[in-house]
Amino acid sequence: MSGFDLVFSRRFCMGHRLISGAAEACALPH
Incomplete structure:
Protein backbone atom coordinates (compact mmCIF):
# COMPACT_ATOMS: atom_id res chain seq x y z
CA MET A 1 0.00 0.00 0.00
CA SER A 20 -20.21 5.93 14.67
CA GLY A 21 -18.38 6.70 17.90
CA ALA A 22 -16.75 3.25 17.79
CA ALA A 23 -13.21 2.25 16.79
CA GLU A 24 -14.62 -1.03 15.41
CA ALA A 25 -15.91 0.92 12.43
CA CYS A 26 -12.34 1.00 11.15
CA ALA A 27 -11.26 -2.25 9.51
CA LEU A 28 -7.59 -1.20 9.42
CA PRO A 29 -5.38 -1.42 12.53
CA HIS A 30 -3.56 1.74 13.58
Missing part, protein backbone atom coordinates in the same frame (compact mmCIF):
# COMPACT_ATOMS: atom_id res chain seq x y z
CA SER A 2 1.33 3.40 -0.97
CA GLY A 3 1.78 6.30 1.45
CA PHE A 4 -1.20 8.10 -0.06
CA ASP A 5 -3.46 5.08 0.45
CA LEU A 6 -2.29 4.80 4.05
CA VAL A 7 -3.07 8.44 4.79
CA PHE A 8 -6.43 8.22 3.02
CA SER A 9 -7.32 5.06 4.93
CA ARG A 10 -6.47 6.69 8.24
CA ARG A 11 -8.54 9.79 7.39
CA PHE A 12 -11.42 7.58 6.28
CA CYS A 13 -11.15 5.58 9.50
CA MET A 14 -11.11 8.71 11.65
CA GLY A 15 -14.21 9.97 9.88
CA HIS A 16 -16.06 6.73 10.60
CA ARG A 17 -14.97 6.81 14.23
CA LEU A 18 -16.39 10.32 14.60
CA ILE A 19 -19.67 9.28 12.96
Whole structure:
Protein backbone atom coordinates (compact mmCIF):
# COMPACT_ATOMS: atom_id res chain seq x y z
CA MET A 1 0.00 0.00 0.00
CA SER A 2 1.33 3.40 -0.97
CA GLY A 3 1.78 6.30 1.45
CA PHE A 4 -1.20 8.10 -0.06
CA ASP A 5 -3.46 5.08 0.45
CA LEU A 6 -2.29 4.80 4.05
CA VAL A 7 -3.07 8.44 4.79
CA PHE A 8 -6.43 8.22 3.02
CA SER A 9 -7.32 5.06 4.93
CA ARG A 10 -6.47 6.69 8.24
CA ARG A 11 -8.54 9.79 7.39
CA PHE A 12 -11.42 7.58 6.28
CA CYS A 13 -11.15 5.58 9.50
CA MET A 14 -11.11 8.71 11.65
CA GLY A 15 -14.21 9.97 9.88
CA HIS A 16 -16.06 6.73 10.60
CA ARG A 17 -14.97 6.81 14.23
CA LEU A 18 -16.39 10.32 14.60
CA ILE A 19 -19.67 9.28 12.96
CA SER A 20 -20.21 5.93 14.67
CA GLY A 21 -18.38 6.70 17.90
CA ALA A 22 -16.75 3.25 17.79
CA ALA A 23 -13.21 2.25 16.79
CA GLU A 24 -14.62 -1.03 15.41
CA ALA A 25 -15.91 0.92 12.43
CA CYS A 26 -12.34 1.00 11.15
CA ALA A 27 -11.26 -2.25 9.51
CA LEU A 28 -7.59 -1.20 9.42
CA PRO A 29 -5.38 -1.42 12.53
CA HIS A 30 -3.56 1.74 13.58
